[in-house]
Amino acid sequence: MLVTGLEILKKARAEGYGVGAFNTNNMEFTQAILEAAEEMRSPVILALSEGALKYGGKALATLVQELARDARVPVAVHLDHGSSYESVLLALRLGFTSVMIDKSHEDFETNVRETRRVVEAAHAVGVTVEAELGRLAGIEEHVAVDEKDALLTNPEEARIFMERTGADYLAVAIGTSHGAYKGKGRPFIDHPRLERIAALVPAPLVLHGASAVPPELVERFRAAGGEIGEAAGIHPEDIKKAIALGVAKINTDTDLRLAFTALVREGLNKNPKEFDPRKYLGPAREAVKEVVKSRMELFGSVGKA
Numbered sequence: 001m002l003v004t005g006l007e008i009l010k011k012a013r014a015e016g017y018g019v020g021a022f023n024t025n026n027m028e029f030t031q032a033i034l035e036a037a038e039e040m041r042s043p044v045i046l047a048l049s050e051g052a053l054k055y056g057g058k059a060l061a062t063l064v065q066e067l068a069r070d071a072r073v074p075v076a077v078h079l080d081h082g083s084s085y086e087s088v089l090l091a092l093r094l095g096f097t098s099v100m101i102d103k104s105h106e107d108f109e110t111n112v113r114e115t116r117r118v119v120e121a122a123h124a125v126g127v128t129v130e131a132e133l134g135r136l137a138g139i140e141e142h143v144a145v146d147e148k149d150a151l152l153t154n155p156e157e158a159r160i161f162m163e164r165t166g167a168d169y170l171a172v173a174i175g176t177s178h179g180a181y182k183g184k185g186r187p188f189i190d191h192p193r194l195e196r197i198a199a200l201v202p203a204p205l206v207l208h209g210a211s212a213v214p215p216e217l218v219e220r221f222r223a224a225g226g227e228i229g230e231a232a233g234i235h236p237e238d239i240k241k242a243i244a245l246g247v248a249k250i251n252t253d254t255d256l257r258l259a260f261t262a263l264v265r266e267g268l269n270k271n272p273k274e275f276d277p278r279k280y281l282g283p284a285r286e287a288v289k290e291v292v293k294s295r296m297e298l299f300g301s302v303g304k305a
């Protein structure tokens, strides 16, 4: 069933578990994510970026919503990293139940003003809003405090930001970053900062760039002919700890992309004569589903639907 993002996330923060927001761009990913959620009895968030909407258009939005509505677990259809008021309005018109406005790269006052504007529009039609404060960047554990402060989310600012904007959940910067290269070894995550933010902000917190980039998946991708450098993701224990401290929404895209592409490569390598796409997209869809299930286990959302 289709519900708002807040409906899913409020319960998650209150009960101390995390809910996955998984990016989708097509039918296979959408089915994989929803099948995993149903099998695990887990709530889930389907995230569509502006890039996804550009790629899949109204066809993708319609498909995602139709499948979300039919699902036997609570599902929110979410705009990921909305860059403008106009982009959010488009998502509202397409029937999304959750939107993100990401003005984190603007100055604080602009971020407040633009986020507030989106909150007013979205709330008027019953849709809940994610905002972002701080810069998503990998950071070394030993960098100076003021350098950390310049990049990562400031707890007191976060409190004021949420009060002034009326946003429903907040994406924080605590050392995670997007993509397959999040730092060397085990990327540093600023849990003490997260703890201070959570003490001042009662709203559900959001972790972007949270993929694990599992070594075995990277190896599998490589073994199938894929090229990838020194990939590194967020350690599962660092995710667990973040959830215990107040993170309720965890975004995962890279892990799904890696799994899907590794399996497509394997499928094509195994049988060069094959040109029925279902033969290699089917197993890739299965692989995405398995990754989603293991994320749900890590987040603690299994059985919460």
Ligand SMILES: O=C(CO)COP(=O)(O)O
Binding pocket: 023, 080, 081, 177, 178, 179, 180, 207, 208, 209, 210, 211, 212, 251, 252, 253, 254, 255
């Ligand atoms: O934050 C994300 C989408 O908004 C995805 O992060 P990853 O690149 O770590 O999967």
Ligand SMILES: O=C[C@H](O)COP(=O)(O)O
Binding pocket: 023, 049, 050, 051, 052, 080, 081, 178, 253, 254
């Ligand atoms: O945070 C970004 C997501 O991984 C979506 O990526 P995208 O903009 O390439 O669709």
Ligand SMILES: [Zn+2]
Binding pocket: 102, 104, 132, 136
């Ligand atoms: Zn951002």
Ligand SMILES: [Zn+2]
Binding pocket: 081, 178, 208, 209, 251
């Ligand atoms: Zn993101």
